[in-house]
Amino acid sequence: MFDIFLDDAPALVVVLPLLISAIIAFMPSKIWPWIISIITLLLHLFLSLHLLKEISVSGLIIYEFGNWEPPWGISFKIDGVNIGLQLLFSIFVLVSTFYSRKIFLNEIDYRDSGKAYSLWLLAVGSLNGIILTNDIFNLFVFLEISALASISLIALGAGQNRKALLAAFNYLIIGAIGATFYVIGVGFAYAMTGTLNMNDLVIQLAQYSDGQLAIFAGMSFMLIGLMVKAAIFPVHIWLPPAYSYAPSAVSTLLAALATKTILYFFVRLLYEVFIIYPSYLSLFLDFVLYPLSLLAIFIGTVIAIYQDDIKKLLAFSSIAQIGYITLAFSLKDHSGVASGFVHIFNHALIKGGLFMAVGYFAILYKDRVTLNSLKGFGYKYPITSFALLICGLSLIGLPLTNGFISKLYLFQALYTNQMYLSIALVAVSSALAVVYFWKIVEQMWFSEIKFKSEKEDAYIYLPIWIVTISIIVFGIYSTPIIEFSNLSADYLISGYQN
Amino acid sequence: MSNSFLIILGIIIPLFAALFSYVCRYNNNLRDSFGIIGGLITFVISLKIFHGIQNNEVYQITFFTLFDGVDFAFKVSALGSIFSLVASSLWILASIYTIGYMRGAGEKNQTRFVIFYSIAIHAALAIAWSGNLLVLFIFYEILTFSTFPLVGHKQNAESQSAGRLYLSILVGTSLIFFLPAIFWIWLKTGTLDFQDGGILMNKFPAEYLSFLIAMLVFGIGKAAIMPIHRWLPAAMVAPTPVSALLHAVAVVKAGVFSFLVVVVYIVGPDFLLQTKSSDWLVWLACFTIMASSIIAITKDDLKARLAYSTISQLSYIILGAALASSLALKGASFHIITHALGKITLFFCAGAIYVTAHIKKVSDLKGMGYKLPLIFFAYTLGALSIIGVPPFIGSWSKFYLIMGSIEREFIIVAIILGISSLLNIYYLLQPVVIGFTQNSKKEIKLIKAPLTVWPPLITGLGCFVFFFYANYFLNNISGVIVN
Numbered sequence: 001m002f003d004i005f006l007d008d009a010p011a012l013v014v015v016l017p018l019l020i021s022a023i024i025a026f027m028p029s030k031i032w033p034w035i036i037s038i039i040t041l042l043l044h045l046f047l048s049l050h051l052l053k054e055i056s057v058s059g060l061i062i063y064e065f066g067n068w069e070p071p072w073g074i075s076f077k078i079d080g081v082n083i084g085l086q087l088l089f090s091i092f093v094l095v096s097t098f099y100s101r102k103i104f105l106n107e108i109d110y111r112d113s114g115k116a117y118s119l120w121l122l123a124v125g126s127l128n129g130i131i132l133t134n135d136i137f138n139l140f141v142f143l144e145i146s147a148l149a150s151i152s153l154i155a156l157g158a159g160q161n162r163k164a165l166l167a168a169f170n171y172l173i174i175g176a177i178g179a180t181f182y183v184i185g186v187g188f189a190y191a192m193t194g195t196l197n198m199n200d201l202v203i204q205l206a207q208y209s210d211g212q213l214a215i216f217a218g219m220s221f222m223l224i225g226l227m228v229k230a231a232i233f234p235v236h237i238w239l240p241p242a243y244s245y246a247p248s249a250v251s252t253l254l255a256a257l258a259t260k261t262i263l264y265f266f267v268r269l270l271y272e273v274f275i276i277y278p279s280y281l282s283l284f285l286d287f288v289l290y291p292l293s294l295l296a297i298f299i300g301t302v303i304a305i306y307q308d309d310i311k312k313l314l315a316f317s318s319i320a321q322i323g324y325i326t327l328a329f330s331l332k333d334h335s336g337v338a339s340g341f342v343h344i345f346n347h348a349l350i351k352g353g354l355f356m357a358v359g360y361f362a363i364l365y366k367d368r369v370t371l372n373s374l375k376g377f378g379y380k381y382p383i384t385s386f387a388l389l390i391c392g393l394s395l396i397g398l399p400l401t402n403g404f405i406s407k408l409y410l411f412q413a414l415y416t417n418q419m420y421l422s423i424a425l426v427a428v429s430s431a432l433a434v435v436y437f438w439k440i441v442e443q444m445w446f447s448e449i450k451f452k453s454e455k456e457d458a459y460i461y462l463p464i465w466i467v468t469i470s471i472i473v474f475g476i477y478s479t480p481i482i483e484f485s486n487l488s489a490d491y492l493i494s495g496y497q498n
Numbered sequence: 499m500s501n502s503f504l505i506i507l508g509i510i511i512p513l514f515a516a517l518f519s520y521v522c523r524y525n526n527n528l529r530d531s532f533g534i535i536g537g538l539i540t541f542v543i544s545l546k547i548f549h550g551i552q553n554n555e556v557y558q559i560t561f562f563t564l565f566d567g568v569d570f571a572f573k574v575s576a577l578g579s580i581f582s583l584v585a586s587s588l589w590i591l592a593s594i595y596t597i598g599y600m601r602g603a604g605e606k607n608q609t610r611f612v613i614f615y616s617i618a619i620h621a622a623l624a625i626a627w628s629g630n631l632l633v634l635f636i637f638y639e640i641l642t643f644s645t646f647p648l649v650g651h652k653q654n655a656e657s658q659s660a661g662r663l664y665l666s667i668l669v670g671t672s673l674i675f676f677l678p679a680i681f682w683i684w685l686k687t688g689t690l691d692f693q694d695g696g697i698l699m700n701k702f703p704a705e706y707l708s709f710l711i712a713m714l715v716f717g718i719g720k721a722a723i724m725p726i727h728r729w730l731p732a733a734m735v736a737p738t739p740v741s742a743l744l745h746a747v748a749v750v751k752a753g754v755f756s757f758l759v760v761v762v763y764i765v766g767p768d769f770l771l772q773t774k775s776s777d778w779l780v781w782l783a784c785f786t787i788m789a790s791s792i793i794a795i796t797k798d799d800l801k802a803r804l805a806y807s808t809i810s811q812l813s814y815i816i817l818g819a820a821l822a823s824s825l826a827l828k829g830a831s832f833h834i835i836t837h838a839l840g841k842i843t844l845f846f847c848a849g850a851i852y853v854t855a856h857i858k859k860v861s862d863l864k865g866m867g868y869k870l871p872l873i874f875f876a877y878t879l880g881a882l883s884i885i886g887v888p889p890f891i892g893s894w895s896k897f898y899l900i901m902g903s904i905e906r907e908f909i910i911v912a913i914i915l916g917i918s919s920l921l922n923i924y925y926l927l928q929p930v931v932i933g934f935t936q937n938s939k940k941e942i943k944l945i946k947a948p949l950t951v952w953p954p955l956i957t958g959l960g961c962f963v964f965f966f967y968a969n970y971f972l973n974n975i976s977g978v979i980v981n
Contacts, residue, residue: 024656058559082536102867230766396673398636398639399564399635399636399639400636402565405565408565408681411681411685412681415681415682415685423678424674424678425679427673427674427675430673431669431670431673434665434669434670434673435666438662438666442658442661442662445647446647446658446661447653476564476570477562478564
């Protein structure tokens, strides 16, 4: 009986959360929406594992909706590039949903619980759609759904701080501009080629092998639109307020996964489709993405140092970390793309863990967490604080944590491309990360105030520690992450070399 | 006991000492005793390993693979056996001293102090026995982070800013220079293991070697070569047991030890001698020796003076490593022992004077020599050893260093070493002279703290006694140099 469903697993991982989201939207209960979400996401994980099994056998799944053959119908594509991300997505969403319950109970009106989880599942389904879709217009649809869901989720933070509304509005406007850019680009591409399917697009674009201005314009529009959505410097301005005023559980989900999925699609578009114009691609990578990444790394880190609000600090650090990822992607070779994927995985865990811990502190402190308010937390809440410490050390990139593995492969990629200046910049910026992170540690453990330790909620610190332990485990045994990333790079770069 | 088990035991015992100290935090005597017990056990283990190395035994253990060609592994080298012996033996005395000092000075947060003290020793031992450069780096960082609470112990504005400076310089340099240098070595050779004769020969481009050496010597900020020395005087705000064991022995010695290890087991002295890529470092080390000696003269605060003296003495070791000839390396390795023994004596005395008479400044020491004869006696022994007067152990290492510089035909360096000794005489013996010649009119109330007096006496006498047993250590050191 299950087999019927399993055949449709690629569609179900997206459709199931969307469906359930509609069901629980008006559920007046405090706990049922959460329980149903957990069950849904367990099923989601099960389906993802099933996809992994299928991929390990066949290597490629093209799922055609309604049996309409591409390029006419919409299709999902699962291959080596996105299967690793799909798995990470599934697991992390489950963990953060587990974490979210107590947080939501504290931060939003319990009667809104149904709405919150409805939006939550909406975001999960649409973000998952971004990972799987093989259709550039379908991507736009998912981008919009995920943006609307996240904006509403961010606005839920208004119960805590009215600025959340402003942040959500900001995101709405800037996100809409980004999406418009993207869809204009799609329009250009469609006008020229008559297709929206990515595989077909590659074939159709080949007839304009000498290049056409309309196509380059369309490509540029699409890339800029995605850059806005992925918060690549300097079009990142929506991100820090959005992350910092959203309810804590929401910032965890967004920081860990939202930009990562878009970055994934970004790199897929670059190396799978735009690759047929190598001169355009290298122009974009060398003169746009590469310098912007360096700026993002440097400026993001420096701004983070001057932040007083911890969530904002983490958000600016995210800008810098996204810079690391795009820097790796701009390298045009296997090692670069692989190290970019390594950092997508690792940074999702690190930032997820950090936002989880800080989110819990926000609830304990019952106000925005600033540097000052963390005084003595190391003694007051030792379990969560210690997790935060480990996540932070990983953010700096010290050995035995997964952040170090990221740095190692990034250095290797930069070195093989002989970008010594970037190596120096990355090294300096990781040292500067010590500055902003240590400001937190200093307040938590070495301020004058002393507290007796208080009881912490196991429902909250267990998920935090699951993430923290995975950070250490992947720092010591990095093979799974490395293999998934190499697989992704294999698929993408094989196209480049042909 | 198997050899690999010994390593695990030696590394883990300080951690257990920390743990037990925490568990017994309500019983002061019990809590503080674990430092001594842990010190005794690790000392026995270090001694056994030291002898084992002399008999060509192999001590190694591999836990897991971190990435291609790099394991999380420990392997005791000849150099490491010396460093661990120094650190563990002095830990016993320092633990005794700590009890006297911390209680005498009425410091707060003693439990935290004892715990991080033990963790720092754990890191130092792990550095000594690390099997490759990455493991060394890991524990190098742990050592930095674990000493941060000790430096900022007083938790006032001064110690807080000192702690920040300490951390930012040490972690900053290690992340900006040391780690990229490690990556560079790994990318070129595919390994980071310590091997006799080095791993870089024929694999690393000789024209970039001086650049690599620069990244290493500035990246290993704990070696405190100028201009990366500011953290050491700043760290002197810590209670004296920290300055004594950590900032005269464990931390700074971990720094110069790391650099020596890199020269001996990674770069290889032969490669260095061939390419002469470290000759520029000889001059920088000489500059540091002279400059910090001159600064030391101007310092009236006894601990600050000793800190600058430490910077100058550390550069002796860097100098020996940079010369890279067999005699110089012998002198540099031996200087780890001799300077540790001498300098810990001086710091012990400085702390003892502070606890008993609340004096920090050299100029306030007038007439104190008659009141605190034992402390001044110990101080004099330590100072003479550091100056390099026979029959004190410090004369051996200086002798080898001078011989080494003559061997490499750096005559000026030999002269500088001589001048530096003269400066040493001035600024190290000045407190003694003031203490015994000038009389103070002030009445000073003395507090009895016998536990702070005996440790410096023991180490001071050690400086004298070990002069005659230098060969005992030199046997192991000769194993280091394969020229």
